[in-house]
Amino acid sequence: MHSIRQRSLGGPEVLELVDVPRPEPGPTEVLVRVAAAGVNPVDWKVRARGGFLGEPPFTLGWDVAGVVEELGRGVTRFAPGDRVFGMPRFPGEAAAYAEYVTAPSRQLARIPDGLGDVEAAALPLAGLTAWQALVETAEVGSESRVLVLAAAGGVGHLAVQIAKARGAYVIGTARAEKHAFLASVGVDEAVDYTTGPVAGRIHDVDVVLDLVGGEAAADALSTLRDGGTFVTVTGAADELRGQAAGRVRLEGILVEPDRLGMEALAELVAEGALRPHVSATFPLADAARAHEAIETGRTQGKLVLTVG
Structure with a gap:
């Protein structure tokens, strides 16, 4: 599968599209086929400084929206084919800039009807x-x-x-x-x-x-x-x-993964009280361009990577 791997600390040029093995879900985890991944200021700051993830190589990204592909042992909340979104593992490595990610099932929520994958990926973090x-x-x-x-x-x-x-x-x-x-x-x-x-x-x-x-x-x-x-x-x-x-x-405050919070956000979306604004999208391979844009500090709303 394709993933955006960071090879060193520095500017956006350190991000590269690579082929890596598809991850396998462990107990209580699900495998998600990623449709879109949100881009946040913390992403470029970690890329430039290491921060939470230390020294590269690692894969950036925490906001994820996609479809459940496979269940790990003990998962009862989802079934293959369910549309889900969330911010798994933060501030650890979630590796959302990829075609597939694994995530603890209780750090994800169902995407509400009427919310597309791109908007859903803009919402979690x-x-x-x-x-x-x-x-x-x-x-x-x-x-x-x-x-x-x-x-x-x-x-x-x-x-x-x-x-x-x-x-x-x-x-x-x-x-x-x-x-x-x-x-x-x-x-x-x-x-x-x-x-x-x-x-x-x-x-x-x-x-x-x-x-x-x-x-x-x-x-x-x-x-x-x-x-x-x-x-x-x-x-x-x-x-x-x-x-x-x-x-x-x-x-x-440092944000934490939270299924109940995600479900509360989903409820606001369903009520028409909350809608993420996506000002631009970029293909996964152009993650470096997305970082150049968000690093200006002048973006309006959210930026999102589209996958697949």
């Missing part, structure tokens, strides 16, 4: 990040005022929809040219972060979701009311603790 940050950590509800930094990005545009489905008032930051897109996914108030700090323009926020880090995160912290919640996925929590100084709750 970004959607679970948003769900675990906003719903399970910050407990966003109908009275919440939520500020999402980088609201037009992969996690951001899904976070907006999840918060809106919970009844929240949502403020999102993005460049002015993306404000129409923000409106289309439900943002109540769009803020152009390029025109100056948001802290002087936004006040009394209950929850901030930081997808940016750096000065933007420190700025956004000041928008929170006393007792508000700041959730970051960027690793900025430690450097912000002094500024928070007990005034607000500060949490750093």
Whole structure:
């Protein structure tokens, strides 16, 4: 089978299409014939730095959508032919940039009717990040005022929809040219972060979701009311603790595989409350081009690799 193998650390040129043996599912695992694989910022960061996966060679990718091909011993949740999606093994190696992957069956969920393979592959890592940050950590509800930094990005545009489905008032930051897109996914108030700090323009926020880090995160912290919640996925929590100084709750989150979270996202999709936006697709062999695009930090919504 074909797989995108990374031969060393570095730029996108280190990714190469290779032939490798088809994996076999172990106990409690399923073999999935991959239809599409999502591309996330963590992918290029691991490619460049090693990170969670250490030294190459390894195969990148965590977002997967496809069809169950074979069951390992003890699996009862699925049957061959079922359409499934998920984010298996994160932050370990899932090897989703491939024609086949194996995954623990309880880290996958059924793809809801009406959601295509490409959209399904765009949802798991970004959607679970948003769900675990906003719903399970910050407990966003109908009275919440939520500020999402980088609201037009992969996690951001899904976070907006999840918060809106919970009844929240949502403020999102993005460049002015993306404000129409923000409106289309439900943002109540769009803020152009390029025109100056948001802290002087936004006040009394209950929850901030930081997808940016750096000065933007420190700025956004000041928008929170006393007792508000700041959730970051960027690793900025430690450097912000002094500024928070007990005034607000500060949490750093690393997304985890979660079947129940996937099923909650699938339910929102079925209700018409959540839809991933895919701005571009690339054939599996062009994974390097997808990395070049996402590494700019300017992509809108998600990028997806198509397989087969």
